[in-house]
Amino acid sequence: QKEVEQNSGPLSVPEGAIASLNCTYSDRGSQSFFWYRQYSGKSPELIMFIYSNGDKEDGRFTAQLNKASQYVSLLIRDSQPSDSATYLCAVLVGTSYDKVIFGPGTSLSVIP
């Protein structure tokens, strides 16, 4: 089992719709979770981080964490064509202070 998995893409949504991106992780001791956006040819850019169970909102983005189910999600409301990118879920593994591992990514296309 891979340490971090994401829903396979590509994911296509119409402009203005909600995009839902999902991530599961294998190490139950993991405490910190991150979502990055990566445009083609660019480096990953941090969108959100979440540490506690529940929802965390930042503008059009909402991260959701359920540690019992080992599940993290990212919702993008009112999706825009500029949101078209690869979204990477990252996890600080177990009780490590340093080991941040990335999922395979989900490619999102927002269709005008």
Next chain:
Amino acid sequence: DTEVTQTPKHLVMGMTNKKSLKCEQHMGHRAMYWYKQKAKKPPELMFVYSYEKLSINESVPSRFSPECPNSSLLNLHLHALQPEDSALYLCASSRPGRNTIYFGEGSWLTVV
């Protein structure tokens, strides 16, 4: 305050060359990372320095040699690389604690 600077942006080297990638941050971050990213793949952790000491080496071949001269600088020395080592090399840094990592723009390496 998320500036991580990497040089060079592009590097072409022969298999017998010795070269170095450099990374600098002035955010007071105490952990610094090297990741390798191949096309359409997620970043893959190579090395982590925490408080200027090597804390993680993900079984990286010895032709890659990291160095952390001080808390702001991180180098990756390259020697006798193979064409399959061609990739985007990403440097990142993080504050102590929750390890929210911030990436530089990356160095595109081509081995010929």
